[in-house]
Amino acid sequence: MNNPSYQNNVIGFLDDATDKVSKRIGGFPILGTISQMKHYIEYYRIESLFIAMPSATSERVSQIIKDSHEYNIEVKILNQSEDLLSEYDVKKNIRPITIADILGRTEIHLDNDEIKRLVQGESVLVTGAAGSIGSELCRQILKYNPKRLVMIDINENGLYQLQNELGFDQKSGKIDSSIELVCLILSICDKHEINKAFREFKPVIIFHAAAHKHVPFMEDTPAEAIKNNIFGTNNLIKSAKEFKVKTFVSISTDKAVNPTNVMGATKRFIEKMIQSMTGHSETKFVAVRFGNVLGSNGSVVPLFTRQIENGGPVTVTHRDMVRYFMTIPEAVSLVLQAATFGHGGELFVLDMGEPVKIYDLATKMIRLAGFEPQRDIKIEITGLRPGEKLFEELLMSEEGLRPTDNELIFVAKPLDVDEAEVQSDLELLKKSLDKETTRSEVIELLKQVVDTYQPEE
Numbered sequence: 001m002n003n004p005s006y007q008n009n010v011i012g013f014l015d016d017a018t019d020k021v022s023k024r025i026g027g028f029p030i031l032g033t034i035s036q037m038k039h040y041i042e043y044y045r046i047e048s049l050f051i052a053m054p055s056a057t058s059e060r061v062s063q064i065i066k067d068s069h070e071y072n073i074e075v076k077i078l079n080q081s082e083d084l085l086s087e088y089d090v091k092k093n094i095r096p097i098t099i100a101d102i103l104g105r106t107e108i109h110l111d112n113d114e115i116k117r118l119v120q121g122e123s124v125l126v127t128g129a130a131g132s133i134g135s136e137l138c139r140q141i142l143k144y145n146p147k148r149l150v151m152i153d154i155n156e157n158g159l160y161q162l163q164n165e166l167g168f169d170q171k172s173g174k175i176d177s178s179i180e181l182v183c184l185i186l187s188i189c190d191k192h193e194i195n196k197a198f199r200e201f202k203p204v205i206i207f208h209a210a211a212h213k214h215v216p217f218m219e220d221t222p223a224e225a226i227k228n229n230i231f232g233t234n235n236l237i238k239s240a241k242e243f244k245v246k247t248f249v250s251i252s253t254d255k256a257v258n259p260t261n262v263m264g265a266t267k268r269f270i271e272k273m274i275q276s277m278t279g280h281s282e283t284k285f286v287a288v289r290f291g292n293v294l295g296s297n298g299s300v301v302p303l304f305t306r307q308i309e310n311g312g313p314v315t316v317t318h319r320d321m322v323r324y325f326m327t328i329p330e331a332v333s334l335v336l337q338a339a340t341f342g343h344g345g346e347l348f349v350l351d352m353g354e355p356v357k358i359y360d361l362a363t364k365m366i367r368l369a370g371f372e373p374q375r376d377i378k379i380e381i382t383g384l385r386p387g388e389k390l391f392e393e394l395l396m397s398e399e400g401l402r403p404t405d406n407e408l409i410f411v412a413k414p415l416d417v418d419e420a421e422v423q424s425d426l427e428l429l430k431k432s433l434d435k436e437t438t439r440s441e442v443i444e445l446l447k448q449v450v451d452t453y454q455p456e457e
């Protein structure tokens, strides 16, 4: 409010504490309570609203945003952060509202000491480090002061950007400068190079987030999906065993549950590989499964943003399509927590909250950009794509969930997956890499090794 560009126009404050009403802050009155917001917006013809409630729950903030959306006003928000020490921090943390604010987030409680015990002073390796999940894993892991962070990806530009970002954070003191940051451009499919990296950098914990993940692409090239996702993971598992890695966390997806597409089927097979490790290895192998995260590479939020910027239409594949949504930082923080719970062979499943209708998401994003859906920007229904489901499930019926110490992390009932069977399935899948094998033969092979896989005809 001390910013000169706002000062002449400030009308006043709203506060939930009734005893503060009619007092003044910096010369401006506390007009009333937040429940009276609509009245004051109309009465004073308010043009801008600042939500400065860093300790309010996200549900509460989301409701205020929804109420303010009835009016054509600018809404900005003060980040919910514990680091607001100075006026500078406050100014830096004021930002436009995002779709995550509107959807409302569940609060996440972490046992940071446990994560610290896992990570501090250790050599940690992240695959797919340049990706949405991988890069956030790197950012969060660094807060727990590992000795070394090894970041592996085939995406050279993405890894370069991450290296710059983290290097800057080290220089500015946000990250401990003594942590060794190692960026390696290499493919998890290259067994030899992966082994070399393990030998040289001696990782103790692996977070495996490298994958081909685009459902329609993988429908067209199923052998590539098997090569990258399944055999790439197999290389990592073998190296982890050989070099006696302590903990191996594989990132999985709800698309692995009763998969209807190649990508999901490869991810289910990876879960089986992880589950087959129970009691067979010094390494604790665990998988963490969750649904869509908001704003990841190639996902619906960046797509809608681009479509809205281009004046529409916004394309939704089906009016009833729903998806679970978490933010990337939320999902990743729960992955770190789940890693501390693992004894080996577990499949952890994150509670994603209520599913969101994609059509509603499109509507909200159009309004957020200041337009009226259908009038200013059309929403077009384009029809389901091959392998796409209307609803994603997070669980197979036989899995049954048990709670853990974290209310948002569940552990699936261990399924008895035989290691020898997984190994013979891998032998079978090698046929898919043969140039002579046709697409439909590859699909048949996948069906043989993932009995829950039902490709759409």
Ligand SMILES: NC(=O)c1ccc[n+]([C@@H]2O[C@H](COP(=O)([O-])OP(=O)(O)OC[C@H]3O[C@@H](n4cnc5c(N)ncnc54)[C@H](O)[C@@H]3O)[C@@H](O)[C@H]2O)c1
Pocket: 127, 128, 129, 130, 131, 132, 133, 134, 152, 153, 154, 155, 158, 186, 187, 188, 189, 209, 210, 211, 212, 213, 228, 232, 251, 252, 253, 254, 267, 290, 291, 292, 293, 294, 296, 297, 299
């Ligand atoms: N994005 C989501 O909503 C979501 C939700 C649940 C689970 N997941 C899972 O998380 C994982 C990562 O997803 P993401 O959204 O971060 O995807 P992303 O595409 O942003 O990241 C994947 C990264 O892996 C890298 N990669 C691919 N093949 C590689 C290889 N052979 N060697 C080295 N690096 C390789 C890519 O270059 C990319 O940087 C996937 O397994 C995905 O199924 C994603």
